[in-house]
Amino acid sequence: MNTVLPLLPGSPASPSDLPDAAREHLPTTPFGLYVHVPFCATRCGYCDFNTYTSDELGPGANRAEYAGTAIAELRRAAEVLGPDLPTVSTVFVGGGTPTLLPAEDLAAVLAAVRELFPVDPAVEVTTEANPESVTPASLATLRAAGFTRLSLGMQSAAEHVLAVLDRRHTPGRAAQAAREAVEAGFGHVNLDLIYGTPGETDADWAASLDAVLAAPVDHVSAYALIVEEGTRLARRIARGELPLPDDDVLADRYVQADTVLRGAGFDWYEVSNWSRGEAARCRHNELYWANANWWGIGPGAHSHVGGVRWWNVKHPAAYAQRLAAGESPVADREVLGDADRALETVMLGLRLRDGLPLTALSDAGRLRAADAVARGLLDPGAHAAGRAVLTDRGRLLADAVVRDLTD
Structure with missing residues (x-):
């Protein structure tokens, strides 16, 4: 069973708070950093992630100050995990929409990682992005800073499907952004797809797969649409405006994706993920699937080290206030x-x-x-x-x- 540990006032997850057993294999177990950026331009109707659309959420919680706040938690992470720090093998910046922050801010966060931790020379550094939130100039800045991998939220090539999902980009923008990333020097580019959206036809899904294969990507993620409670999409379905995704249709879509992608040289390595060879796999996600160690930076981010799991307070303002006061942002934790x-x-x-x-x-x-x-x-x-x-x-x-x- 899981054991919930008490938190020390003002200092949860301090060095003295991390059990010795969790440190035992710390230097030799693969270790990654996840950085959560909780901002979005608009909220997609299907999304229940910990994201916020307001530009100003209070001191330290707005976009302009966020990089500095995240770096403050990175410093705490180095203090907690030291003195024998693990080598960072992967960094994944997710959201939200990380690329709503200036590319220079994301570069500053990555520079802080290199300052505070030993970093594998072959480190994989990914950022998620919405297709409309990157430009050739911002991608060039990210690549020069050391980002090696871009994951773009394409979802569909059909305009009416994007509308149901409340996505803002045009159908062709994701493929164009992928080309811009390759031109900027990114060695690995992923496109995310969602299948089973109400109103999506067989032809829509085929067109989406064709669009992916026409783009210069070496990784594809494809997920069945899940109707999450409390989302705008769930409310629309409850009102009868849209039908629930059909399980048989979802299965057919998956088989079609697998057939098309494998026929084009992509191999599945996880149920929802395909890559052009082992080098194109997402090593950060493999770290999760292997139950290795990672520290999650940001509001609501989860961490796992040696069987100890903890999670931060969810609201960006509360997160920023704790760090500004020199306190830990951890909300609670448990030992597995x-x-x-x-x-x-x-x-x-x-x-x-x-x-x-x-x-x-x-x-x-x-x-x-x-x-x-x-x-x-x-x-x-x-x-x-x-x-x-x-x-x-x-x-x-x-x-x-x-x-x-x-x-």
Whole structure:
């Protein structure tokens, strides 16, 4: 079971607060930094992320001051994790829309990472971006600062689908931004797609896949639309303005994406992610899926080090005020027990192309794995070799297979 630890007044997650057991393998376990930028120009109707559309949220919480606030938490991270600091192998700047900040501010955050931490010479540095929030000049600045990877939120090539999702960019802008990124020197570019939006047709989805293949990208993420409670999209569906996504349609869309992408030289390496070879995989996400260590910077960001998980206060103003006062922004934390860590290993590992060893499953889980092989959900050859690996059909039912093997 998870154990919720008490927080020291004014100083949660201080050096004395991190258990020795969590530090034991800190220098040798892969380590990444996530930087959350909580600003958006508008809120997309399907989004329930911790984001804010107002430019001014109080001192330290507005866009102009945000980079300095994030750097303040980076300094705290170095203090907490030191003196034997882990080497940063990945940095991922997400949001929100990180590229609403000036490129120079993102460059300053990355410069602070290099100042405060040892950094792998081959570090992967990603920023997310909306297609309309980057220019050739801003991309050139980011690349010169050391960003190596750009992840663009394309979602669809159909104008009416973008309208339902409340996306602001035009259908062709994502591919153009990808070309601008390559011209600026980015070695890796990803396009994010969403399928199953109400009103999306078979032809719309085919056109979106064609647009991706026409762009100079080496990575594609494709996610089924999830209707999150409390979002504008959920309210529109509840009022009967839009239909719920159809499960059969979602499955057909996924199969179509996999067929088209694999035919064009992309291989799946996680249920929702395809890349042109191993070098194009998102190493930061692989770090999450491997249950390695990461520190999340920013309001609402989550962190994990050696089985200890914590999360920051969600509102940017509260986050900034704590750091300005020299206090930790952590809202709460917990220590994962052995059973919880084993469960997460299965939940994350089964979604990967290589799967996971059968020894990671409980006795009951191994019996259910044999049944999953018989039902065509797990690969029989991999099972005979001692691993649980999803078949193509198993990927369509990945969440159900995970539940079956872990219940």
